[in-house]
Amino acid sequence: MTRDAVIASKHRVVVVGAGFGGLSFIDGIASGTAEITLIDKQNHHLFQPLLYQAATTVLPISDIAWPIRMLMRKRRDVRVVEGEVCGVDTSRKLVRTARGDTYPYDTLLLAPGSQPSYFGHEEWASAAPGLKTASDALALRTRILAAFEEREREGKGRAPVIAIIGGGPTGVELAGMIANLCSRDLVRDFRTLDTAQTRIVIIDAADRILSSLPDNLAGYGEEKLRKMGVELKLGETVTGCHRDHAALKSGDFECDVTIWAAGTKAVPVAEWLGVDAGRDGRIDVEPDLSVPGQPDVFVIGDAAKVGWTHDKSVPGLAPAAKQEGAYVARVVSHRLRQGSDPGAFAYRHQGDLATIGRNAAVVRLGSMDFTGRIAWWLWGLAHIFFLITMRSRIAVLLHWFVLQFQARSDARLSFSDDDVASRTGPAASEESDNDETD
Ligand SMILES: Cc1cc2nc3c(=O)[nH]c(=O)nc-3n(C[C@H](O)[C@H](O)[C@H](O)COP(=O)(O)OP(=O)(O)OC[C@H]3O[C@@H](n4cnc5c(N)ncnc54)[C@H](O)[C@@H]3O)c2cc1C
Structure with missing residues (x-):
């Protein structure tokens, strides 16, 4: 040797x-x-950029997560530890x-x-869960579907109110996907509810959404969301998150589901x-x-x-x-004496992309901006390219293609409420009275 x-x-x-x-x-x-x-x-690698599609029933988790041991099968030099x-x-x-x-x-x-990040108010997490892991996506999906079941049981025809705190790419993408879910996929599933009447509200302290994107793209996003029926409460500071309402500086906002997308x-x-x-x-x-x-x-x-x-x-x-x-x-x-000295790290930015529901997106590639359907396909192809296995690329492409014509039903499954319950014990929502973000 x-x-x-x-x-x-x-x-x-x-x-x-x-x-x-x-x-x-x-x-x-x-x-x-x-x-x-x-x-x-975790025992899996997760493709987070499509996580909100799993949370909103568009994709099954197995399309966007892969066991680490399977990915390392050919690397005999890598020991995997959970x-x-x-x-x-x-x-x-x-x-x-x-x-x-x-x-x-x-x-x-x-x-x-x-x-x-809850800006020092970790107690808000149980009332307003964020989206980071596969179990977060399943819990969120369960919580959203459970809100519709609850309203259907009431039999008063009142569709749920869903509040999304944070108008960055995650909040916007979630709002768009939930709007699609309510206006298309769920419409025929419920008898006493008009799911298309679901109120989806983005709450943000800034006076515009998508603040990391240029004005023209953020403006398109705002207009598109409004056309899809998403309400924007901008310039609103959240002072507390509770299971049945978000406390805002301007007063309480009652909602059935609160989702945290305000920071990491x-x-x-x-x-x-x-x-x-x-x-x-x-x-x-x-x-x-x-x-x-x-x-x-x-x-x-x-x-x-x-x-x-x-x-x-x-x-x-x-x-x-x-x-x-x-x-x-x-x-x-x-x-380790292999290869040349790479010098200092230099980042190459590949573009800014965000979807606003099915068939609409905003994309900036270099100095070129795209919006609408063409941007959605650019966004889609970029994500497909980054997926790890060929099987997943084909599966996701197929799901999206089928979705153009019909709603998926298998991804609309919700599972045991245990996970949700463990994050949302009745006391948890009461803990955050009078708390305020900085
Ligand atoms: C909902 C969502 C949507 C997003 N959309 C996009 C997008 O469209 N485009 C884009 O470019 N980026 C997007 N991102 C951001 C992107 O996913 C992250 O920037 C990227 O994953 C960061 O890579 P990373 O390797 O630093 O961490 P990650 O990919 O998050 O990997 C971290 C790993 O560390 C593990 N881990 C964490 N803590 C511990 C611990 N204590 N011990 C052991 N293991 C641990 C985790 O389980 C995970 O497997 C999105 C993120 C989210 C949450």
């Missing part, structure tokens, strides 16, 4: 998170270069999981992504490492994406803050996490 091979075979890399960043890193490390341990708290990381001992170079297991590393890649923060990697982070929990990393003062620890994806232009950071998007993962793979390979 050559000296280089000995160094490589002993080099232990621990990767935390089998999301876009973590998997892209492993993809970039040639098989056999190092001993890799991949730790994730476990929730809760700390890092940087002096002893150990990663700790909640179960108390430890995993030694020579190089550590932290790519655990982000989680919903990084998984607490800064706490694990004992370093400072901004309000959004992201760690400021070096130009090679390592943690300042810890050259063997890298943070990427939604958990990292990386400079892009003079006044902007790299956005929390899937392509950014993938580029960062691939880049760190080149840095580590170079350190």
Whole structure:
């Protein structure tokens, strides 16, 4: 065995998170270069950009999630561990999981992504769940469908009110998909309800939606949503979330379902490492994406803050996490004497995309803007391209194609209420009286 091979075979890399960043890193490390341990708290990789389609019954979860062990089947150099990381001992170079297991590393890649941020009001989570995991999508789907069942049982013909807090891409995409669900798919399922009368309301403290997009695209989005019957309550600050109403500065807003889409923060990697982070929990990393003062620890994806232009950071998007993962793979390979020095990380922005329900989207590619059906197909093709397996690409394409002509029914299944109940115990909604966002 050559000296280089000995160094490589002993080099232990621990990767935390089998999301876009973590998997892209492993993809970039040639098989056999190092001993890799991949730790994730879930047993699957999740394609989050289509998560709200699973929550609104358009796609089954199995089209957008894949078991990590299946994805790593051909990588004999990767050991897969299901476990929730809760700390890092940087002096002893150990990663700790909640179960108390430890995993030694020579190089550590932290790519655990982000989680919903309630601006310090975590107690709002039970009344207004966010959308981040597969179980969040199933719980949300159950909660939405349960609201219709409840109204049907009442027999008064009153359709539910659904409040979405946050008018960014997630809030807008959810509102559009729920509007499609109510005006098309559910219409024939209920006897006493006119589901098309469902009130879907986006609440946002800003005076416009889609604030990350240019005015013309945000304006199109606003107009399209209004045409679909979605109400916009802009310039409204949420001061509390409860199971049956959202407390706003202007007064209480009664609703049957409240969904949180107002913000995210990084998984607490800064706490694990004992370093400072901004309000959004992201760690400021070096130009090679390592943690300042810890050259063997890298943070990427939604958990990292990386400079892009003079006044902007790299956005929390899937392509950014993938580029960062691939880049760190080149840095580590170079350190293990394979490949050339990649220099500093440089982000290539691939565009801004958001859907507004079926057949409508806004897309900015370079200096070109697209809206409407053509934008929807551009958005769709970009997402299909990023899906992991060919089977999923074909399945999603087929579902979308069939949806043009008829409503899906199998994805409209709701499951046990246990998961929802565990997040929404009756007391939970009462806890947040008089709370206020900053
Ligand atoms: C609803 C929704 C819609 C989105 N739409 C788009 C879109 O249209 N386009 C786009 O580009 N981006 C979109 N994003 C953002 C995109 O998904 C993220 O930017 C991207 O997933 C970040 O990649 P990552 O590798 O940093 O983290 P992730 O892909 O989130 O992966 C993190 C992994 O770490 C695991 N993990 C977390 N904590 C721990 C822990 N303590 N221990 C062990 N494992 C842990 C998680 O289970 C997960 O598998 C969307 C996100 C959401 C939630």
